[in-house]
Amino acid sequence: xxxxxxxxxxxxxxxxxxxxxxxxxxxxxxxxxxxxxxxxxxxxxxxxxxxxxxxxxxxxxxxxxxxxxxxxxxxxxxxxxxxxxxxxxxxxxxxxxxxxxxxxxxxxxxxxxxxxxxxxxxxxxxxxxxxxxxxxxxxxxxxxxxxxxxxxxxxxxxxxxxxxxxxxxxxxxxxxxxxxxxxxxxxxxxxxxxxxxxxxxxxxxxxxxxxxxxxxxxxxxxxxxxxxxxxxxxxxxxxxxxxxxxxxxxxxxxxxxxxxxxxxxxxxxxxxxx
Amino acid sequence: xxxxxxxxxxxxxxxxxxxxxxxxxxxxxxxxxxxxxxxxxxxxxxxxxxxxxxxxxxxxxxxxxxxxxxxxxxxxxxxxxxxxxxxxxxxxxxxxxxxxxxxxxxxxxxxxxxxxxxxxxxxxxxxxxxxxxxxxxxxxxxxxxxxxxxxxxxxxxxxxxxxxxxxxxxxxxxxxxxxxxxxxxxxxxxxxxxxxxxxxxxxxxxxxxxxxxxxxxxxxxxxxxxxxxxxxxxxxxxxxxxxxxxxxxxxxxxxxxxxxxxxxxxxxxxxxxxxxxxxxxxxxxxxxxxxxxxxxxxxxxxx
Amino acid sequence: xxxxxxxxxxxxxxxxxxxxxxxxxxxxxxxxxxxxxxxxxxxxxxxxxxxxxxxxxxxxxxxxxxxxxxxxxxxxxxxxxxxxxxxxxxxxxxxxxxxxxxxxxxxxxxxxxxxxxxxxxxxxxxxxxxxxxxxxxxxxxxxxxxxxxxxxxxxxxxxxxxxxxxxxxxxxxxxxxxxxxxxxxxxxxxxxxxxxxxxxxxxxxxxxxxxxxxxxxxxxxxxxxxxxxxxxxxxxxxxxxxxxxxxxxxxxxxxxxxxxxxxxxxxxxxxxxxxxxxxxxxxxxxxxxxxxxxxxxxxxxxxxxxxxxxxxxxxxxxxxxxxxxxxxxxxxxxxxxxxxxxxxxxxxxxxxxxx
Numbered sequence: 001x002x003x004x005x006x007x008x009x010x011x012x013x014x015x016x017x018x019x020x021x022x023x024x025x026x027x028x029x030x031x032x033x034x035x036x037x038x039x040x041x042x043x044x045x046x047x048x049x050x051x052x053x054x055x056x057x058x059x060x061x062x063x064x065x066x067x068x069x070x071x072x073x074x075x076x077x078x079x080x081x082x083x084x085x086x087x088x089x090x091x092x093x094x095x096x097x098x099x100x101x102x103x104x105x106x107x108x109x110x111x112x113x114x115x116x117x118x119x120x121x122x123x124x125x126x127x128x129x130x131x132x133x134x135x136x137x138x139x140x141x142x143x144x145x146x147x148x149x150x151x152x153x154x155x156x157x158x159x160x161x162x163x164x165x166x167x168x169x170x171x172x173x174x175x176x177x178x179x180x181x182x183x184x185x186x187x188x189x190x191x192x193x194x195x196x197x198x199x200x201x202x203x204x205x206x207x208x209x210x211x212x213x214x215x216x217x218x219x220x221x222x223x224x225x226x227x228x229x230x231x232x233x234x235x236x237x238x239x240x241x242x243x244x245x246x247x248x249x250x251x252x253x254x255x256x257x258x259x260x261x262x263x264x265x266x267x268x269x270x271x272x273x274x
Numbered sequence: 275x276x277x278x279x280x281x282x283x284x285x286x287x288x289x290x291x292x293x294x295x296x297x298x299x300x301x302x303x304x305x306x307x308x309x310x311x312x313x314x315x316x317x318x319x320x321x322x323x324x325x326x327x328x329x330x331x332x333x334x335x336x337x338x339x340x341x342x343x344x345x346x347x348x349x350x351x352x353x354x355x356x357x358x359x360x361x362x363x364x365x366x367x368x369x370x371x372x373x374x375x376x377x378x379x380x381x382x383x384x385x386x387x388x389x390x391x392x393x394x395x396x397x398x399x400x401x402x403x404x405x406x407x408x409x410x411x412x413x414x415x416x417x418x419x420x421x422x423x424x425x426x427x428x429x430x431x432x433x434x435x436x437x438x439x440x441x442x443x444x445x446x447x448x449x450x451x452x453x454x455x456x457x458x459x460x461x462x463x464x465x466x467x468x469x470x471x472x473x474x475x476x477x478x479x480x481x482x483x484x485x486x487x488x489x490x491x492x493x494x495x496x497x498x499x500x501x502x503x504x505x506x507x508x509x510x511x512x513x514x515x516x517x518x519x520x521x522x523x524x525x526x527x528x529x530x531x532x533x534x535x536x537x538x539x540x541x542x543x544x545x546x547x548x549x550x551x552x553x554x555x556x557x558x559x560x561x562x563x564x565x566x567x568x569x570x571x572x573x574x575x576x577x
Numbered sequence: 578x579x580x581x582x583x584x585x586x587x588x589x590x591x592x593x594x595x596x597x598x599x600x601x602x603x604x605x606x607x608x609x610x611x612x613x614x615x616x617x618x619x620x621x622x623x624x625x626x627x628x629x630x631x632x633x634x635x636x637x638x639x640x641x642x643x644x645x646x647x648x649x650x651x652x653x654x655x656x657x658x659x660x661x662x663x664x665x666x667x668x669x670x671x672x673x674x675x676x677x678x679x680x681x682x683x684x685x686x687x688x689x690x691x692x693x694x695x696x697x698x699x700x701x702x703x704x705x706x707x708x709x710x711x712x713x714x715x716x717x718x719x720x721x722x723x724x725x726x727x728x729x730x731x732x733x734x735x736x737x738x739x740x741x742x743x744x745x746x747x748x749x750x751x752x753x754x755x756x757x758x759x760x761x762x763x764x765x766x767x768x769x770x771x772x773x774x775x776x777x778x779x780x781x782x783x784x785x786x787x788x789x790x791x792x793x794x795x796x797x798x799x800x801x802x803x804x805x806x807x808x809x810x811x812x813x814x815x816x817x818x819x820x821x822x823x824x825x826x827x828x829x830x831x832x833x834x835x836x837x838x839x840x841x842x843x844x845x846x847x848x849x850x851x852x853x854x855x856x857x858x859x860x861x862x863x864x865x866x867x868x869x870x871x872x873x874x875x876x877x878x879x880x881x882x883x884x885x886x887x888x889x890x891x892x893x894x895x896x897x898x899x900x901x902x903x904x905x906x907x908x909x910x911x912x913x914x915x916x917x918x919x920x921x922x923x924x925x926x927x928x929x930x931x932x
Contacts, residue, residue: 013387014486016380017383020380020381020384021381021383023377024377024380024461025381028399028400028403028457028458030418031411031414031418031454032410032414034424035410038417046422046423047422047427083301084301087297088298090297091295091297093294094290094291094293095295101288103291104291107295107298107299110299110307111298113302113306113307116559118512118514118532118556119517120517120536120552121310121535122306122310124539124549124552125313126305128309128312129309131326147301150301150305151301151304151305154298158298171665172669174636175665175669175671176682176686177656178634178635178657178663178731179657179662179730180657180683180686180687181657181682181686182686183657185657185686190671193673194672194673208405214409214517215517215532232410236413236416244413248407248410248413248414251406251410252406252407255405255406256402258405259398259401259402280640283638
């Protein structure tokens with residue numbers, strides 16, 4: 001793709017930019033597309049195409065470890081998304097649409113902290129803390145993973161909810177109070193219904209974030225508690241098989257579905273205002 | 275002057291605000307912020323023989339970040355291996371930030387100057403890789419560049435080469451992988467600022483005899499600077515603390531700080547050193563964030 | 578006769594901010610609004626009219642002073658316990674609810690029976706003539722229709738007082754005229770006390786039983802539209818309500834000597850020294866130069882406005898004033914720039930205001 005100089009003059013067109021942009025977009029998808037493509041390879045190679053086959057998918061699922069890790073990942077992601085979204089809704093209600101205060105800044109910092117601290121640092125910190133608790137209580141269950149995931153999912157759940165709340169016309173709640181709604185009724189019948197798309201969006205982002213996590217899971221999990229990503233990491237280190245391509249393909253598919261839903265939900269929000 | 279009723283209402287409002295935030299703060303304190311303090315404590319303890327720590331006070335871990343003690347004569351000398359790892363982390367993070375900017379800026383600009391519908395589609399295309407599992411994306415790169423990967427297979431098949439080029443397990447592979455996985459983090463904030471950019475400024479620039487490059491240099495870049503800084507910080511910070519990408523693409527020999535920390539808690543059996551390294555990494559991130567906040571607020575004041 | 582009073586404010590004062598940054602939005606307002614009255618708060622933006630409305634609605638509590646509803650002190654009663662409803666400037670219709678559900682909102686909050694809710698909603702829909710829009714969402718309606726829904730929603734619980742916060746400002750001129758008549762009709766039909774806030778003097782004059790003109794947190798004058806228009810208490814009121822010519826002069830017995838040196842007859846009782854005369858442009862007549870008891874003036878400019886022609890005049894000392902004359906059928910008033918003419922004020926039209 002080359003820039004032809006006799007095209008109509010446009011101030012916003014900069015030479016070479018379009019070429020770079022298109023290359024970037026292609027390069028962004030090429031590895032993923034190849035990865036997905038070879039998940040359907042009949043042969044055992046992730047580079048030499050030997051014909052189309054679906055057999056890697058049932059084969060991956062037949063692997064007891066894969067099945068367990070998948071279920072475990074889904075259980076953790078669902079629990080963490082529920083917990084983080086619930087506390088994020090409350091926090092968003094407590095921190096938006098009021099005068100700025102030092103306390104509020106502190107809450108912002110705390111909520112956004114998982115976005116700033118390198119995951120490896122949090123991971124080793126949790127390894128130590130949960131190590132103590134595991135010894136003290138003898139409890140080895142999924143609770144640790146769920147709690148750790150809930151914490152780093154909070155900012156992802158919080159951001160869309162807060163954005164929505166800040167964009168919401170406060171007069172609507174005043175109107176509800178004017179029309180004899182108690183504060184709780186105003187929340188239940190006006191604020192919450194209008195907040196729902198953002199809550200769903202926040203839930204999805206939290207779910208994806210939890211499902212994607214490798215590092216913290218790796219350090220927090222007890223023996224035999226592999227999640228899908230930690231299982232995959234182990235496989236990549238040993239001998240990579242097309243089985244990993246199949247699992248990756250399913251994860252990518254899930255992400256695309258959730259993201260599409262997210263976009264539709266957040267687009268919905270812009271409509272009533274115009 | 276406010277009435278007593280107003281003050282009481284204000285106080286009630288503030289208490290309600292804290293109560294609502296409390297559950298989130300509790301989870302974060304327990305499973306994100308609080309444990310960081312334990313790390314700080316651990317960095318001042320002597321290591322246990324089989325991992326973990328012993329109770330006592332020791333600065334060995336902090337000294338050990340830069341120096342290693344000779345087993346035979348007990349003298350300290352600079353630990354070259356450590357310095358190599360730090361330097362690699364810093365170098366690769368900077369390269370990644372710079373390169374993602376060089377290709378991310380034209381991409382963001384291109385997207386922001388499309389029609390509304392096209393913009394939504396392209397933005398969505400950038401967002402999908404961003405939310406796709408980091409491990410999966412790194413794995414995709416690995417499959418592309420490793421010796422029996424697509425690139426080498428293709429080159430051998432076409433006869434360009436007859437032995438595979440060693441790309442994977444080099445610094446270059448780590449750089450490539452990090453650029454690939456963190457690129458959306460550069461494009462998205464850049465897009466956000468360019469999208470708000472008033473294109474009439476370009477017309478004004480051209481009208482006042484600036485060439486395209488002069489407009490880019492003297493109008494566009496200064497105006498979208500907040501986005502450039504935000505994107506750079508968003509790429510630099512996770513690059514510095516990267517763990518998955520160097521582990522898969524760099525292998526055991528091309529470690530970055532993240533993997534080095536991991537090593538201390540695993541085979542290295544030096545938890546205090548791992549803790550001290552973690553605190554160091556945290557400080558580096560804090561410095562980067564501080565610089566960012568300084569720049570960002572200074573820009574706010576100027577506009 | 579406290580039983581006839583719907584709303585009374587006693588030295589209502591509202592300040593925002595604290596200490597030296599405090600801004601006084603409302604400065605000890607005392608006003609009594611009768612039951613069944615169409616009462617308008619009129620003033621420029623920032624005069625405190627909306628603040629007063631919000632205090633009556635209960636969205637804010639006064640820094641000091643009291644608000645009484647039907648003789649009962651409601652100063653600190655929260656809005657959901659006040660039988661007072663508001664039509665918001667932005668309408669504030671709930672976007673997630675249908676028109677019918679919006680109207681039913683307050684009834685459901687009050688726990689009215691299902692049949693009662695249905696009946697009232699139906700009655701309200703027919704009152705505002707939106708029967709066929711019951712199941713639409715607010716964003717599917719035009720501005721005028723949204724306005725009607727907002728009215729129906731606020732009227733549904735049969736409040737003792739209805740507050741209207743510049744409800745017509747978002748509508749275009751034609752629709753606004755239509756809604757003005759509609760509002761007046763609704764008020765007569767329901768008999769509910771309306772408190773209407775606006776900055777549009779024409780709107781205030783056409784709709785209100787009484788008007789309170791406000792400025793800088795204070796009420797300057799309360800009265801019927803005619804009274805306010807014809808007998809403004811001060812220069813601000815005279816200037817804000819309609820167009821007015823101001824002339825300065827001094828009282829000399831039962832006449833006033835203008836700064837141009839000429840004498841004008843006026844009701845001077847109770848005034849002395851330097852005064853300002855206010856004369857509405859439509860009360861200025863033009864006669865041939867030299868007519869007895871007329872002031873001498875020169876035509877500066879004439880501006881054609883369709884039914885009227887505005888004639889800009891200059892007195893001997895270059896004081897400018899405007900005469901509003903009915904345009905003749907030909908459209909040409911027959912006066913040209915620079916022409917000398919005489920001007921006369923209609924008897925009783927000259928208002929004397931203290932400086």
